Amino acid sequence: MSRIAALIRLLPGVPKIAYLLPDNARNERGQVGLTLTSYSSRTLAIDTEATIYTIRFGFNGITTCTCRDFVDQGGACKHIHGSLIILNTLRRRGMNIPLIPIPNSLHDMQILQAMMLTITIRPGLVDWQGR
Known part of the structure; x- marks a missing residue:
C-alpha cells in the first residue's frame, strides 16, 4: 500500500473514489450477468409483503429464476x-444491454x-451466499 493510500485510510470522512487498473482476473470475475426482479402476478398494490422473484441472466448462458415453476420444472418460466x-x-430504446446466450433447446441446455459440471472453479471465484 502506498503512503498516500495509508494516509487516506487514517483520515475519517475522506471519500473513496474508484479508479481502474489493468486487472484481467478482476475483469473476468465482474462479467457475471444481469439480475432483474419480478413481482408475483398475484401481488396487489396494497400488499405489504409481496412475493418477489429474482431472474438472473448469466453472460455464460445460464439463466435462472427463483419462482416455483422454474425450480420444479426448469425451462423458461413466465418471469424469464x-x-x-x-x-x-x-x-x-437504445440501452447498451448485451445479448445473453440462452440455450434454444433442451439438448443445448444439457x-x-x-460443461458447468466439468469446470474446475478456482478458489475465491464463487460466492456461496449468492450475493
Missing part, C-alpha cells in the same frame, strides 16, 4: 419470458449443464 421482453424493449 417477461424479462426478455423488457430487455429487448430497452435495447430497442450440453451447457455438462
Whole structure:
C-alpha cells in the first residue's frame, strides 16, 4: 500500500473514489450477468409483503429464476419470458444491454449443464451466499 493510500485510510470522512487498473482476473470475475426482479402476478398494490422473484441472466448462458415453476420444472418460466421482453424493449430504446446466450433447446441446455459440471472453479471465484 502506498503512503498516500495509508494516509487516506487514517483520515475519517475522506471519500473513496474508484479508479481502474489493468486487472484481467478482476475483469473476468465482474462479467457475471444481469439480475432483474419480478413481482408475483398475484401481488396487489396494497400488499405489504409481496412475493418477489429474482431472474438472473448469466453472460455464460445460464439463466435462472427463483419462482416455483422454474425450480420444479426448469425451462423458461413466465418471469424469464417477461424479462426478455423488457430487455429487448430497452435495447430497442437504445440501452447498451448485451445479448445473453440462452440455450434454444433442451439438448443445448444439457450440453451447457455438462460443461458447468466439468469446470474446475478456482478458489475465491464463487460466492456461496449468492450475493
